Amino acid sequence: xxxxxxxxxxxGIKTGFAKEREKKPLIILTGPTAxxxxxxxxxxxxxxxGEIISADSMQVYRGMxxxxxxxxxxxxxxxxxxxxxxxxxxEEFHVARFQQMAKACMEEIWERGKIPILVGGxxxxxxxxxxxxxxxxxxxxxxxxxxxxxxxxxxGPDVLHRMLAxxxxxxxxxxxxxxxxxxxxxxxxxxxxxxxxxxxxxxERQRLSPYRAAYFVLNRDRAELYSRIERRxxxxxxxxxxxEVRALRDRGCTRGMVSMQGLGYKELLDHLDGNCTLxxxxxxxxxxxxxxxxxxxxxxxxxxxxxxxxxxEFPDDAAILKHMLEILRARGVLPKQNGEP
RNA sequence: GGCGCAGUAGCCAAGUGGUAAGGCAAUGGUCUGCAACACCAGUAUGCACCGGUUCAAAUCCGGUCUGCGCCU
Numbered sequence: 001x002x003x004x005x006x007x008x009x010x011x012g013i014k015t016g017f018a019k020e021r022e023k024k025p026l027i028i029l030t031g032p033t034a035x036x037x038x039x040x041x042x043x044x045x046x047x048x049x050g051e052i053i054s055a056d057s058m059q060v061y062r063g064m065x066x067x068x069x070x071x072x073x074x075x076x077x078x079x080x081x082x083x084x085x086x087x088x089x090x091e092e093f094h095v096a097r098f099q100q101m102a103k104a105c106m107e108e109i110w111e112r113g114k115i116p117i118l119v120g121g122x123x124x125x126x127x128x129x130x131x132x133x134x135x136x137x138x139x140x141x142x143x144x145x146x147x148x149x150x151x152x153x154x155x156g157p158d159v160l161h162r163m164l165a166x167x168x169x170x171x172x173x174x175x176x177x178x179x180x181x182x183x184x185x186x187x188x189x190x191x192x193x194x195x196x197x198x199x200x201x202x203x204e205r206q207r208l209s210p211y212r213a214a215y216f217v218l219n220r221d222r223a224e225l226y227s228r229i230e231r232r233x234x235x236x237x238x239x240x241x242x243x244e245v246r247a248l249r250d251r252g253c254t255r256g257m258v259s260m261q262g263l264g265y266k267e268l269l270d271h272l273d274g275n276c277t278l279x280x281x282x283x284x285x286x287x288x289x290x291x292x293x294x295x296x297x298x299x300x301x302x303x304x305x306x307x308x309x310x311x312x313e314f315p316d317d318a319a320i321l322k323h324m325l326e327i328l329r330a331r332g333v334l335p336k337q338n339g340e341p
Numbered sequence: 342g343g344c345g346c347a348g349u350a351g352c353c354a355a356g357u358g359g360u361a362a363g364g365c366a367a368u369g370g371u372c373u374g375c376a377a378c379a380c381c382a383g384u385a386u387g388c389a390c391c392g393g394u395u396c397a398a399a400u401c402c403g404g405u406c407u408g409c410g411c412c413u
Contacts, residue, residue, distance in 0.1 A: 024410070057377065067377095092374095095374055122376065125376080128374090133371085133373050135374060175380085178379090179380040181378070185374070189373095189374090201372095256376085261375075261376095261378060264376045287365095288377080295377090296377090299372080301411095302371090324353080
């Protein structure tokens with residue numbers, strides 16, 4: 001890490017500094033699945049007197065413990081955790097909701113004089129909080145979305161895509177017709193906000209974070225990451241993942257639910273429904289999880305101002321922690337220590 | 342030893358004279374209310390090897406090697 005940004009300082013550094021100081025601190029620790037975030041997060045939270053907010057689209061759900069690789073209570077070592085086990089698996093969850101809940105948690109944490117640490121692998125959720133993306137336009141009315149979904153089903157994705165091109169040419173160029181979900185959202189947004197979503201996205205992309213933040217991405221050698229993923233899937237199975245999924249299924253969980261789109265749940269649900277053998281399901285789960293890790297990495301690569309931590313460059317977690325603390329002080333997320341060399 | 346069948350990318354595989362389909366994997370990317378979602382883009386100057394026929398061969402002919410099966 002260097003401080004190259006100090007080299008070319010525009011005039012307004014003073015006001016920039018003053019503003020910077022008013023900003024509240026936020027630490028982000030993320031990385032691809034199975035990189036080893038959980039253990040490190042506890043050490044970090046203890047070191048900075050922080051509280052952890054899970055940035056994970058699946059760990060919010062109760063009863064989804066093994067498959068979502070949820071931290072166990074005894075592993076928390078007294079560090080407070082938020083946004084874990086707060087929803088039932090049949091409830092809807094999405095970025096906008098996450099953002100609102102996370103912000104509420106952060107306020108409480110600052111009030112207690114502690115630092116919020118966002119820990120989890122859902123890059124989109126982290127982005128929504130870090131840049132405080134605007135999600136307010138929605139009326140909550142799902143009927144238009146349902147209608148669009150029906151059109152896609154009956155008339156095909158091209159018809160929908162042409163509808164989008166008619167109102168928002170830019171978005172239509174950016175979103176492939178086959179990406180029905182995004183096409184639908186763009187249409188929905190245009191209807192509700194009266195402007196193209198491309199314009200909205202453009203605007204939101206310019207945002208600067210309202211927080212004094214550090215964004216850590218814990219990564220490790222690709223081959224090793226993949227073998228850890230496969231090993232972890234096997235461990236999950238041994239711990240009773242199949243029973244967990246069966247219990248959810250018995251409670252009425254179906255593949256249509258957001259929660260059941262989680263890795264491990266959709267594949268095993270498929271097996272329990274008799275669509276494939278257990279072996280096939282496990283193979284697909286491993287493959288899908290590898291794909292997921294890869295996509296996560298692609299996401300983090302394009303995020304601005306990210307501190308990559310390459311696992312194999314450090315002897316142990318303690319060394320990583322030390323390095324992180326240095327960065328946090330250098331960036332003013334943590335106060336500088338007096339008399340430090 | 343003889344006969345037959347096969348050998349095309351990391352894997353599966355189409356192509357049987359006209360200039361290498363497709364799928365999976367791997368890789369890179371997109372993402373601003375389903376994001377553990379959804380989606381996009383590449384990837385064999387070369388078809389086991391050597392030689393021949395032909396304007397033209399993965400495709401035809403001869404030989405070699407390897408694998409599989411059958412026979413003695």
